[in-house]
Amino acid sequence: MLARFHSLLPEIVEFRNLEKCPLTVLEDENWLCDLGFIVDITKHLNDLNVQLEGPDQLLHSMYSKIKSFTPMLDLCCLLERFNARFTDIKSKKLELDIFSIPFIVTPASAPSELQLELMKLQSDDTLKAMYLNMPLLEFYRVYVSKKEFPNLRASALKWSSVFGSTYLCEQFFSKMKYTKSRYRSRLTDENLGLQLRVSTSSICPNIERLVKKKEYRKSH
Structure with a gap:
């Protein structure tokens, strides 16, 4: 709406003048600069919002998008408010890193119940190769077993089930x-x-199998 209003400014000014009701603010350079800034920043915020929506969004990838957007807010007041809005998720950065980049996190910095499992995971070159060549959730499902990595798997289940938007x-x-x-x-x-x-549901139903389970009568 703001972008549309901004693009129609000449027509709006002309219309108000024809109606004998001119708006001097529409010709004020300072006000127009503020308007241009608002139009620009709301467009970027809207683009970010669209990126954060959609199915199959994991919290760590959403947080990465937020971090990449933050440098654009090189204005003290706006940057402070933006950072305050995401204080909760920033406090969970280490846990998100353990989930999303387990081969990079320093085991000593992790919670004590995860340290030995992280060491074991990071020392396995085969697991590292699998991690680099397949989707994150598929890696946890296939290679991070409950028997070998009970705490890491439990942590992955926790963070993969959290959704960061409505x-x-x-x-x-x-x-x-x-x-x-x-x-x-x-x-x-x-x-x-x-x-x-x-x-x-994202599960595709097996219609043929379901039909076979039902009884039916043949026509005579």
Whole structure:
């Protein structure tokens, strides 16, 4: 909206003058500079917000995007407010690093229950090669077993289940809105829950297998 308003400034000024209601502020250079700054910074904030939304977003990757955006805020007041907004996640940086870059973290800096497991993980060149050549969650699922790395696996399960935005909740309620409409008055709460579970799941159903489990009658 701000960008659209800024692009239409000449037309707005002309219209106000035609209506005999000129706005002197629209011709004030200082005010226009402030407006240009607001338009620019809100665009960048909106772009960041879009990057933080979407499915399959892990907290450590979202935090990386936030860190890469911070240097753009080279204005004291704005930078302070931005940093204050993400104080909680910054306090968890070490735990996020252990989850996302376990081969780089210094074991001595990790919590005591993770130190030996990190040493064992980092000393295994095969595991390091697998880590570098496959998705992070797939690496933990296949190679970080509960038997060998119980604490690291538990930590990975914790941080992979944390979501850093309300995107999933908003998506869920949007689907519920379209599923439970006034045209489906006979839809029960139980059926609604089952339909929403299917619509929000990333698992592809095996329709052929499901059909085989059902009995059917042949036509005579």
